[in-house]
Amino acid sequence: MAYLTYAEYIDFGCTDFAADGFEKLAAKASGFIDSQTRDFYQLNDLETDIPYRRDKFKKAIALQIEYMYLSGASSSYEANTPQTWSIGRTSVSESSRYSNTGRNEAPSIISDDAILALSGSGLLYRGVKG
Structure with missing residues (x-):
């Protein structure tokens, strides 16, 4: 509704x-x-x-x-994107908005x-x- x-x-x-x-x-x-x-x-x-x-x-x-x-x-599935990804020898890491420790925590x-x-x-x- x-x-x-x-x-x-x-x-x-x-x-x-x-x-x-x-x-x-x-x-x-x-x-x-x-x-x-x-x-x-x-x-x-x-x-x-x-x-x-x-x-x-x-x-x-x-x-x-x-x-x-x-x-x-x-959906919560779509909201949870990886923080680190790689293509070949290139690697990209994003800092966590949800944790100051850098751990991958799921956003709401x-x-x-x-x-x-x-x-x-x-x-x-x-x-x-x-």
């Missing part, structure tokens, strides 16, 4: 790209953000929710779509910007509901 339209995505000021690829990314992004929010909007109506929380959620979806579009990865498919957008919304709460 996609929670965001292409027009809403553009309204958030995200990277403009061909609308024909949007639906696939929106569906995947919605699933990733659902996993972070414990499927809150699978159980509650997004459109009738308070605007503050609804808008933060939609912005997180937009940022997740942008992250996947710009990185060229829509979840956008840090999307998580920041959800901050303060209550949607990232991990406690037990009573």
